[in-house]
Amino acid sequence: MRALVEIEDLSVEILRGRGKNGQVLPILRHIDLSVEKGEVLGLVGESGCGKTMTILALMGLLPEGGRISTGKIWFQDRELTALSRREIEALRGKRITTIFQEPMTSLNPLLSIGEQMKEILYRHEGLKGKANRDKCVSLLQAVKIPEAEKIYDYYPFKLSGGMRQRVMIAMALSCEPELIIADEPTTALDVTTQAQILDLFNELRGRTRSSFIFVTHDLGIIAEIADRTAVIYAGYVVEECSVAALFERPLHPYTDGLMRSRMGRRNSNRANLYSIPGVVPVPGNMPPGCPFAPRCTYTTEQCRAELPPLAIPSLPEIEGGHKVRCWRQVS
Ligand SMILES: Nc1ncnc2c1ncn2[C@@H]1O[C@H](COP(=O)(O)OP(=O)(O)O)[C@@H](O)[C@H]1O
Ligand SMILES: [Mg+2]
Structure with missing residues (x-):
């Protein structure tokens, strides 16, 4: 039996410009994700990593010039990518609904x-x-x-x-949807309101039978709301595991960096503020090898040359559901 949502090997690119000067920008690369019935999947990563684009691909709402170049998306045994515009519109707003960051828009x-x-x-x-x-x-x-x-x-x-x-x-x-997608629904709100809305989400998930995809750049929110999480970096899933495992033992240096920046923010001592050095690479200007290599403290020759697979680490104490895309964990 398939999960409620299954994203298999999804790649998305955007065509910018036309003719000779046209450029194909790879935005998402070979993303595998699934959401079980009743589950809350957290999608986390810095701004520009491809969270919204993943949602838009799932909703059949890619922007102008955007297209799915590889992969399939399944929703309840139906392949969304093969549905007509009318069929997908009938699902949207009823079976799959979205809540975006800025309600005014x-x-x-x-x-x-x-x-x-x-x-x-x-x-x-x-x-x-x-x-x-x-x-x-x-x-x-x-x-x-x-x-x-x-x-x-x-x-x-x-x-x-x-x-x-x-x-x-x-x-x-x-319409009591099977899937509710919330894309940074609290980011535009002040801290108190944010906490109230998160409480509401938590209450709703207990009351409805819906599954959720909860998108955020904030690991603190993942901790409060999600069951499982996928960390997205530069269009790749770099780590995927239960939320418990994520906080107990983040395996990707990027996840670890997000975690440390989060802790820094809680601490009132500004000297302790940590932020990951460098910035997210932009599509069309990706480094070869691991996309995080230029910002990572553990980078080796291999990291610069070759993309690591998303694989279950060979550490004996790691549960099977934990996957990470990092050469340090590949034996
Ligand atoms: N319409 C567009 N044309 C070209 N590039 C885009 C477009 N929309 C988003 N992008 C690029 O796609 C990447 C992923 O964006 P997005 O999914 O919005 O990130 P996130 O939601 O994680 O902040 C970013 O590099 C962004 O600049
Ligand atoms: Mg976004």
Whole structure:
């Protein structure tokens, strides 16, 4: 039996420019990921590593010039990459829903909250009139929006960022989707609101049967919300394991660097602030070999020359589900 979502050997590239000057930029490289029923998969990595692009490929929403160059994506035994535009549109918003970072860009400023919520329930479930309104209000209540009846008639600009994100979550829950994808849903919020929204997600995952893909650049959020995690660097998955294993024993130097920067941030002593030296390489200008080699303290000749496989390390104490793409762990 397949998992709910299976991404197999997914590569995505973007064509920039035309004709002779046209350039093919590799964005994602041979990504393998799966999400089980009821599971929360955390996708973590610095900005520009390919998290959003992975989501967009899964949703069939790659930007202009973008295409899948290798691989397949399965959702409940259906190959998404082989579906027609209409078939995939029928899944989106109903079976697979998304919550993005900035709710103001996802909400239509010209329509009231109720009008936007109503539309989803009408389109996908054929709900009308009072039944539709009642369901919308109960969804707003489910995401702990006070005075839901009143908020139903509000326009988005009247709500705070946190409240708008709650509305987006309510909309994402409308049709009881099998998969909810949240792409940095708390990044634009202040710390207190962020904590409240994370609490809400945690509560929802206990209450719904949905699976989640939770995208973040913050390992602290992974710790709070995910069951399993994939660390993405420069378009590659570099480490994949349970969250417990990730915090107990990160095996990739990149993951370790993310972990150390995180701890530095918690510490009030600025002298202890750590950040990984260098920057994420840009597509079209990737180093040969391991993409992390230029920033890594353990780099050898082999790292500079050859890409390591994503493999289960040969350490006896490592559980089978833990995979890492690093020459140090390949025997
Ligand atoms: N429309 C686009 N055209 C060309 N490159 C893009 C486009 N969108 C994103 N990219 C590049 O793809 C890479 C991955 O981006 P993205 O998936 O948005 O990263 P993340 O979500 O992890 O911050 C980045 O190098 C980014 O610059
Ligand atoms: Mg992103």
